[in-house]
Amino acid sequence: MATSATSTAVNGMHPTLPRVAFLGPVGTYTHQATSEFFGDCESAPQARIADVFTAVSSGSASYGVVPIENSSFGPVAETTEQLRTTELSVRGMLALRIGHALMASRKAEKGKLKRVFSHEQAIGQCRRYLAERYPNVEIIPVNSTAQAAERAVDDLEALAICSLKCAEVYDLDVVDTDIQDAGEANTTRFIVLSRSTVSLPSRYPISRPKTVDTAPEQ
């Protein structure tokens, strides 16, 4: 990942960096895609994909980044639903290779895990793994993989499917890595949105070569 999105705003405004809304909280794959595309920017994490569209439409952010399609599980339902009616324009796209990790609280007893939280896309991309390795855990969809990590921090019976970045951000134990059924071939495509009156400066290439979801440095 190039540089991470920053939040160095003064009084809520930053004089030069673009303000970019994305599906949050910190540590989602969409956050990584945002950093990859924009480099330094003022980050505006949103609770849901629909909120990213609202933040850009209302002008509270100049750009928005949302996932649109995964190579194995297909279209991202909430994004395709929003695209039916939005007046926003697509300004760019990029793809990330997605490697999901399984995490739990450092205090969890690993033999007593009863539920797994994640975004429905991540759950769908790990269906076979979950059926084979955790056939009895309850699967609970949440708004994003990083929200799943947040939920696992204080729930000692929970697992989260999320990116390795979340181990660092939320101080979780890594139980397993690369648990997606499609292995190395698992890729998600993201799009960059803006209002029709806001163009994308030429310093941002409109599309990027596929990049790898990198593990945090130890």
Ligand SMILES: O=C(O)C(=O)C[C@]1(C(=O)O)C=C[C@@H](O)C=C1
């Ligand atoms: O939950 C996240 O971390 C997201 O950024 C969303 C999302 C998606 O909706 O496709 C992005 C990439 C992965 O495919 C899994 C989840």
